[in-house]
Amino acid sequence: MPEIVKCCVPWCGPVEETLIDVHEQPAFGPRLSADHFAVVPSSSANAGQARGSNWSRGGEIGVRSGDALRTAVTSDSSKLRAVQNARIPNGGVFTGQVNSSGRPHGDGVQRYPDGAVYEGQWSEGAAHGLGELRLQNGKGYAGQWQAGLKHGEGSERYESGAEFQGSFACGAKEGAGTLTWANGATYCGDFRCGKCHGEGQLRYTDGREYNGQWQSGAMHGVGNFVWHDGKSYTGHYQENKRHGPGVFTWPDGSLCKGRWENGKLHGSGTYIDGEGTSWHGRWVRGERQYWTD
Secondary structure, three states: OOOOHHHOOOOOOOOOOOOOOOOOOOOOOEEOOOOOOOOOOOOOOOOOOOOOOOOEEOOOOOOOOOOOOOOOOOOOHHHOEEEEEEEOOOOOEEEEEEOOOOOEEEEEEEEOOOOOEEEEEEEOOEEEEEEEEEOOOOOEEEEEEEOOEEEEEEEEEOOOOOEEEEEEEOOEEEEEEEEEOOOOOEEEEEEEOOEEEEEEEEEOOOOOEEEEEEEOOEEEEEEEEEOOOOOEEEEEEEOOEEEEEEEEEOOOOOEEEEEEEOOEEEEEEEEEOOOOOEEEEEEEOOEEEEEOO
16 A cells, blocks of 8 residues: 655645735725815915815715715716815815816816825716826725726725736726736736635746635635646635645646545545556545555
């Protein structure tokens, strides 16, 4: 009976296939607050002050239930007027077009006290259409907006140096996209509620690669993991660990198939060497107990 010494490290011990880095997904963006106060320019041509404005980046002020942010342009473009450096009571200034109600509508730039800048299209006081938000800490977003939230196709940069390109819905990554970490690792696939979810491919910088199913940011379901030296595992995953039926293969063609539990072979299994000879055995949490034949 074979000793299978080579198996002890590659698949008897747990191998954590976790994501390389974490990334935050704030739903930031200029949007109208619950109180629809207008941005009103002063009579001074160079001051452009505003009175009673209370619109700001999303998340700073909640929107009251029923106070829907309008997703369609409701004002006649002929009634738009320009303001310059209109002051916002909670800080910052706005330069651009406002509608008959005095709310940003059309093209405009809002500058915040912390140095952040939003430049793009507006509708009824909220970022709506194409626009770019640039933050001082290196984060930012450029793309489509709807009612003050990232919505549609866009590109987002993170403070860590990571970058995402793809689809957004209601402020979070949703649908197909590519996330690239600062060290060069990439995930390309499906997202849901800002996390890897569905089918996707994760490529590490050392040559490792996972192709398969994801759930809430973790490898979960059926997938294939390949190491840079030619080893591979094809089978089931649960929360980033091999869990369920699967097959581990070595570069010389030998393999072991069975059931895994929390990353370790557990229960009945079969080892097949490179010549095709097979042995059956039983394992408990990665340790072989005996051969059955």
